[in-house]
Each structure stands twice: as C-alpha cells, then as structure tokens.
Amino acid sequence: MDVDTRLVRYFAAVAEEGGLTRAARRLFVSQPALTKQIRRLETGLGVELFTRSRSGMALTEAGRALAEQAPELLAACDRALRETKSAASRAARVLRVGFLASAANEATQDIIAGFGRRRPGWRVEMRQAAWSDPTAGLADGEVEAALLRLPFPGAGALRAEVLLTEERQVALPAAHPLAGRDRIDFRELRDEPFVAAPAETGRWRDYWLAADERGGRPPRIGAVTDQPDAWLQAIANGYGIALAPESAARFYARPGVVYRPVTGVAPSSVAVVWPPAADTDPVVQDFVRCCRDAVGGPAEEDPPGGPGPAPG
Amino acid sequence: MDVDTRLVRYFAAVAEEGGLTRAARRLFVSQPALTKQIRRLETGLGVELFTRSRSGMALTEAGRALAEQAPELLAACDRALRETKSAASRAARVLRVGFLASAANEATQDIIAGFGRRRPGWRVEMRQAAWSDPTAGLADGEVEAALLRLPFPGAGALRAEVLLTEERQVALPAAHPLAGRDRIDFRELRDEPFVAAPAETGRWRDYWLAADERGGRPPRIGAVTDQPDAWLQAIANGYGIALAPESAARFYARPGVVYRPVTGVAPSSVAVVWPPAADTDPVVQDFVRCCRDAVGGPAEEDPPGGPGPAPG
DNA sequence: CACGTCCATACCAACAGGTTATAGAGGCTT
DNA sequence: AAGCCTCTATAACCTGTTGGTATGGACGTG
Numbered sequence: 001m002d003v004d005t006r007l008v009r010y011f012a013a014v015a016e017e018g019g020l021t022r023a024a025r026r027l028f029v030s031q032p033a034l035t036k037q038i039r040r041l042e043t044g045l046g047v048e049l050f051t052r053s054r055s056g057m058a059l060t061e062a063g064r065a066l067a068e069q070a071p072e073l074l075a076a077c078d079r080a081l082r083e084t085k086s087a088a089s090r091a092a093r094v095l096r097v098g099f100l101a102s103a104a105n106e107a108t109q110d111i112i113a114g115f116g117r118r119r120p121g122w123r124v125e126m127r128q129a130a131w132s133d134p135t136a137g138l139a140d141g142e143v144e145a146a147l148l149r150l151p152f153p154g155a156g157a158l159r160a161e162v163l164l165t166e167e168r169q170v171a172l173p174a175a176h177p178l179a180g181r182d183r184i185d186f187r188e189l190r191d192e193p194f195v196a197a198p199a200e201t202g203r204w205r206d207y208w209l210a211a212d213e214r215g216g217r218p219p220r221i222g223a224v225t226d227q228p229d230a231w232l233q234a235i236a237n238g239y240g241i242a243l244a245p246e247s248a249a250r251f252y253a254r255p256g257v258v259y260r261p262v263t264g265v266a267p268s269s270v271a272v273v274w275p276p277a278a279d280t281d282p283v284v285q286d287f288v289r290c291c292r293d294a295v296g297g298p299a300e301e302d303p304p305g306g307p308g309p310a311p312g
Numbered sequence: 313m314d315v316d317t318r319l320v321r322y323f324a325a326v327a328e329e330g331g332l333t334r335a336a337r338r339l340f341v342s343q344p345a346l347t348k349q350i351r352r353l354e355t356g357l358g359v360e361l362f363t364r365s366r367s368g369m370a371l372t373e374a375g376r377a378l379a380e381q382a383p384e385l386l387a388a389c390d391r392a393l394r395e396t397k398s399a400a401s402r403a404a405r406v407l408r409v410g411f412l413a414s415a416a417n418e419a420t421q422d423i424i425a426g427f428g429r430r431r432p433g434w435r436v437e438m439r440q441a442a443w444s445d446p447t448a449g450l451a452d453g454e455v456e457a458a459l460l461r462l463p464f465p466g467a468g469a470l471r472a473e474v475l476l477t478e479e480r481q482v483a484l485p486a487a488h489p490l491a492g493r494d495r496i497d498f499r500e501l502r503d504e505p506f507v508a509a510p511a512e513t514g515r516w517r518d519y520w521l522a523a524d525e526r527g528g529r530p531p532r533i534g535a536v537t538d539q540p541d542a543w544l545q546a547i548a549n550g551y552g553i554a555l556a557p558e559s560a561a562r563f564y565a566r567p568g569v570v571y572r573p574v575t576g577v578a579p580s581s582v583a584v585v586w587p588p589a590a591d592t593d594p595v596v597q598d599f600v601r602c603c604r605d606a607v608g609g610p611a612e613e614d615p616p617g618g619p620g621p622a623p624g
Numbered sequence: 625c626a627c628g629t630c631c632a633t634a635c636c637a638a639c640a641g642g643t644t645a646t647a648g649a650g651g652c653t654t
Numbered sequence: 655a656a657g658c659c660t661c662t663a664t665a666a667c668c669t670g671t672t673g674g675t676a677t678g679g680a681c682g683t684g
Contacts, residue, residue, distance in 0.1 A: 002318040003389055009314070021661060033642055035663065040640090045393065047400040054650045054661055065399030069392035076388040077315055080381035081357065087377030088359040333630060345673055347632065352671090366630060366681045626684090633678075640671075647664075654657085 005077050007041045008070050011049065014038060015067045019056035082141030082277070089125075089144065095283055096125045098136025098143035101228050102251040104163055104270050108147070110294035111287075118286050130226045131197045134204045138273060144284050145274045147291075149245070152273070153202055159279065160271040161288065163295045166246040167267050169259045173238045179258045186213050186264035193222025193240035195231055208243050210265045232257055317389050319353045320382050323361065326350060327379045331368035394453030394589070401437075401456065407595055408437045410448025410455035413540050414563040416475055416582050420459070422606035423599075430598050442538045443509045446516045450585060456596050457586045459603075461557070464585070465514055471591065472583040473600065475607045478558040479579050481571045485550045491570045498525050498576035505534030505552035507543055520555050522577045544569055 013023040014034065024031040038057075042049050049063035059067060089096050095115070103126065104111060112124045127143055129136035134152045137143040150162070170189060172179045178188065196219070197205040206212075209219045222240025225231040235242055236256035244252070245268045249259035272291040278284040322339065326346065329335040336343040350369075354361050361375035371379060401408050407427070415438065416423060424436045439455055441448035446465055448458040462474070482501060484491045490500065508531070509517040518524075521531045534552025537543040547554060548568035556564070557580045561571040584603040590596040 002316065002321070003393065004314065004316040004318075006314040006316075008392075019661070020663095029641090030643060031662080032644085032664080036641075039663095045396060047397055049396075052662065056661070060400070061403035062396050062400035066392060066396040069388075069395050073385075073388045073392045076381075076385045080320075080378060080385045081315065083381050084357060084361075084374050084378040085359055088372070088374035091373035331630070332632095341672095342674060343631075344633080344675085348672080351632095364631065368630075628681105628683080630680085630682105631678105632680105634676085636674080638671105638673080641669090643666105643668080645665085648662090650659105650661085652657100652659080654655100 003044075005074060007037055008073060010034060010037050011041055011063075011066065012070050012074070014050070014057055015059055015063065015070075018058070078141070079277075082275075085141045086144060090283070093122045094125050095119075095122060095145070095287055096127055096137075096143040097287070098127045098129050098138055098146035098148075100129055100131060100134070100136055100148065102245070102247055103147040104272075104291065104295070105166075105245075105247040105251070107164065107291075107294045111290050114290035114294055115287055118290060119283065122283070124287075131201060131204075132226050134201050135273070138275060141275075144278060144281070145272060145287055148271055148273050150269045150271055151203055151207055153204060158273050158275055160273045161292070162269045162271045163291055165267050165269040168243050168262060168265050169246050169249065170262045171232075171235050171242045171244045171248065171252075172258050172260060173235055173241070174256050174258050175238065176241065176258075178260070181260060183261050183263060186210060186262050189241060189262070190214055190217065191220065193220040195223045195225060195234045195240040195242040196221050198224055198226060210243060213265055228252060315356075317386065319349060319356075320385055322346060322349050323353055323378065324382045324386070326362070326369055327371055327375065327382075330370070390453070391589075394587070397453050398456060402595070405434045406437050407431075407434060407457070407599055408439055408449075408455040409599070410439045410441050410450055410458035410460075412441055412443060412446070412448055412460060414557070414559055415459040416584075416603065416607070417478075417557075417559040417563070419476065419603075419606045423602050426602035426606055427599055430602060431595065434595070436599075443513060443516075444538050446513050447585070450587060453587075456590060456593070457584060457599055460583055460585050462581045462583055463515055463519055465516060470585050470587055472585045473604070474581045474583045475603055477579050477581045480555045480574060480577050481558050481561065482574045483544075483547050483554045483556045483560065483564075484570050484572060485547055485553070486568050486570050487550065488553065488570075490572070493572060495573050495575060498522060498574050501553060501574070502526055502529065503532065505532040507535045507537060507546045507552040507554040508533050510536055510538060522555060525577055540564060 010023070010027060013027050014020060017023040017026060020034050020038070021031050024034045027034065038050070045062075047062045048060050049066060050057040051060055099108075102108075108126075112126075115122070115124055127137060133139075134148070135154055135158070136146040136148060138146045138148075138158065139154055147163075148160070150160070170184060178184055190213075194209055196209055199205065211219070220240075223234040225234050231242065232252060232254045234240065236254060243262070243265060244259065246259075272288055274284050274288065322335070325335040325339050326332060329338060332346050332350070333343050336346045339346065350362070357374075359374045360372050361378060362369040363372055411420075414420075420438075424438075427434070427436055439449060445451075446460070447470070448460060449455040450458045450460075450470065451466055459475075460472070462472070482496060482498075490496055502525075506521055508521055511517065523531070532552075535546040537546050543554065544564060544566045546552065548566060555574070555577060556571065558571075584600055586596050586600065
C-alpha cells in the first residue's frame, strides 16, 4: 500500500475543517477534486474515514486513528526532505539564506562578507522568496536560515534573533494628495485603498495593513501583490498605498512612488531566523554570529573603496 | 513539496541494490520506469541523490541523508496505515486473522469458538492470503494476527508462539511410481521436479523445497503456484511433487493426489503471530490465549460424528 | 572482438488528478 | 410554504504522469 503524502494532507485538512467545501478552499483545489481524492484514500485503505452528512464530514473511529497518526507521518516526511536538501547544500559548501525583500538592508553585505571571512570556501546563496511564502523557504527546508521581518507565521516553531528595528513609512503614488506632506498620521490613511499581500499570509498581511491600528474597521484592498516589483507598480499606478519599512525609500525608490514618515504605527524589525534543528549546526550558528556582529559592532570598516580586490 | 511514499521506496531500493537494473527487478517494474521516477524525485527535490556510473548508482551526500531518513518515514507511514485499519476493525468488533492454507488445522474451529465465548459480540474474520504474502497480511496491517507455518520472513519483527508441530509428507500425483510406497526417504525425491511457491517468498519457499536437506544441489522446479487449488492442480497434472504438512492429507484431499510419509525432512510448526504493537491489545492477547487453550488442553471433545449439524 | 551489463532516451497506452457544470438533499429565513 | 443557501456527489472533459517496450551508447570482460 503506497500513500501519497498529498492525500494525507488532504485528509488532515478535511478532518480539521469538518467539511469538503471548506477544506477545498483552504487547499486551493476544487471541491469535486477533494471528494474524489478522499474517496480514493478510503477505497485504497479499504476503510471508511468519514461519515457523510448534509452538514459536513465527521470522522469515524478509523478516521480518528489516522488523524492521530498523520502529524507524525507528515513530520517525518518534512524532516526527511529538510535533511536531504540541507545535506546537499552542506556538501556543496553553500549556505542558503532566504529573504523576502530588502533582507537586512545595508547590513546584508556586511553579514555576507563576514561569513565569507569566517568560513573560507563557503558561499552564501541569497534566495528571494515571494510574499506568499512568509518564511522564505525556511518552512520547507529550502534554506538553512532566513532574514525576515517580524511578525512571521510559524514563529513558534523557529528561532529568531532581532537584528534591527526601523520606523515604518507610507508609500504613496506621486500624485496622491498627501504626497507633499512631511509627516502623516496613520488615522488619515485608514480609509485609503491599500496594496496588500495575498490573503493566505494571514498575520503578516495584517501587520502590513496595520490591522491593529484600525480599531477593528476592515481595510480597503486596492490590489494584491506577491513581489516587490508588482507592489511598486501597483502603488505607482494609483491602485493603493502601502506601509513599508523606512529603508524601502533607499532600496525601492521608483519614479512615481514617494515615501513619507507615518506616525501611529508600530515599527518594523528584521530578525535572523533558523529552525531549531540547526541549533547545533556550526555553519548556521556562524552565520547567526555574523548577523549579530554586522549590526552590533560595526567592527573594522573596510577602507574606502570597499571590499574586494583592488581595481586594475 | 509533496512526496509519494512510492518514490521513497523506489529510492531506498536503488540505494540498497546499488543500481537501477537490480532495483527494478526487485520492485517488479521496468528499468526505464525506475530511471524516470528517480530523476523525478531528484528534480522534485532539486537535489542530486546519486552519481551515475557505468557500474551502477552511488549515493551522494544528499542521498545518504535521505537514505538515513527514509526508514523512519516509511515506518511512520506503515504505522499510520496499520493503526487506521486496526481502528476500523476494532470499531466493527472484528478481529482479522490471516492464514495461508489450513491455518491451525483442526484446532482452528476451537480457537474461533473459544474466542467467541471470551469476547461476546466480537467476530473473527479469517483472511486467506496468497503464498506470495507469507505473513498473510500481517506486514501490511491487513490483519491483527495470523496463523502461520514456520519459518516465515520478517519473523524478527513479529511475535510468534508455536501452537503445534506435525511431520511433513510428500504429495504425489496418483500415477507417480512412488505413490504406492508406505514410506519414502527424501533423498529419493531430491531429483524430482517440485511444485514451488513464487521466488519472492525466499526462505519460506526454500523450506518447502527442503533446501537444507539437498546438500546444496538446486531443486528442479516443475511449476510455481500461489494458491492451494493451483498447487493441487499442478500436482495432479504431474507437473511435480511437493512437501506438505501431514494435515494436508485431511484438508486437501483430492482425486489424483496422494500423500505419503517422508523421512529425512524437518517437521512443520504452526504458530500464532502478532506484531509487537499488539502486545498491549487486549483483544489480540485474548485471541492468543484462545490459541494456547485450544491446543494445550483439548478440553471437551465433540461427540463422534464431528462438528456441524447432524446429517439430514 | 564479440558479449554482457548498465543507464538513458523515444514513443505509446492507460490512468490519475484537476477543472467546470450540475444534480439532489437538508436546513434556515422570510 | 416558498425560496435560498450550503453541503456532498456525479458527469464530462483535459492534461500530465506512470507505466510499458524497443533501442541506443558506454564500458568492462571472456
């Protein structure tokens, strides 16, 4: 009997949601597809897992047993994939680091340079992830560490160490009436349309919509984007405004987009994040140390002209 | 990233066998199919698992990591399926018992009757398995317990308690020159063609070919069968002879087949077998106890005329 | 030098897994 | 009571994947 872990995930979703329709929405598949897959799982096992009714699906005894075993199975699968990918990058002397947008801002170069000095022969591979993956591949073992902005989902299962904190600003279309103001209070922006991250990013999306500072009123969504460039495009097009870290003014300057300070919203922090399994990985720990060093003590600055071989 | 456990099994087979061709034979798939699946696994993971060479496939670092994690993954999968099926049968008040041919002979009825008395409301479901599955479904969690003849493969991972031991006889076509003899020494049979179990049953097949009593000379195989009826048919047709437990003369009497005592081969034992996970399962343990009782103290014998309704 | 072994590729048939559209059964509201 | 909403099941269809056989090319061996 062979089992596709996808079927187990489907099963778990239906069990948790208590119905095919809701689970299908969560899994981003159609409800008939789920119907078929669940039946296939049942006939494959030769066991009824759910009792169907007009109001949803309830677990049978057998279903409860499977629901109990499923997390362990999926965890074992996850561990296997993570270990494999990690071993591959270790063998190639590559440390893969995920990030979403500007990573650790100006400190990023220092971190990488410091790591290069501490681990000669090793290379840092910076992997930019889409916003729909807020842990930048850390959750899938796609990277060994990540530079993320807080908050991020799944923070409980990961180690994080805050590196720097900066104020948030607002990114406005150049033609926006408030674009000329020196300072804007967030309450003036609450009813503006916002350019937001995809809905499935949950808390992270809420944070950048400043849901906490809205007093319960829902935000207006003018556009949904998944990448920095589409985000800038949407703002420049006037589809909406957006909050952004102060450093975005430097890293994401674009014609048609202006950044202005905002009061009344919490600042944004960047953290270096790694999975607990890497607590004992000397390479990852070296990287964490380099992050600390790069933001803590600027240490010895390279002479003007920057790092690298002398020109000519 | 979703993974089909089939791919992991494929991978494990290739890793163990050290080559696609050999692994393909073991998995009963074609070599090109394996080639494709392994490549699919590699591209899906984005990792090279093997280094190809003219003389086979060698694991990379990443491959070694996966090979290390695979057993745990497969075990978790196995456990999940076993628990689910077991829960289903428990909920239905059914104890599934696998067996291959005559189970525990005449004691079988007593065992089932005793279990019915000990666990009112429960039902024993006897599942006959093909010889190609020498643990009668125990390995797949298809049954909670089994009545098997020793030796059986995978005995190390299972609990077994011998119930009875009986001499082996030889089953001959009625027209066979030796069919009239009262007693036959196995050495007289060594060069006869034998009706054998499928090759994949390994030690079990060897045992019924009396490989140990052949002094290293390979047996002649006259036919391969997977089920009792095909076995009897093959013998009656004169394709070969076969060893069989004494009780086969009673349970598998057929025109055209005669059974004769044989000297020089080890006797055959029947055991009740269960997985270690069922050590604490009260229902399985009750069944084991019933097995013990049924063969230990013959208890009250049925009156002459045998069990069952009186002839009309 | 012929041969066997091993992995890779090409091509084809069957199926699995997804989609949209639709049916049918209950419960809730008006 | 009628209408509407929600839930699952089914039908029809399309595509990608898994399997098969046949074959090619590389390398070591008798």
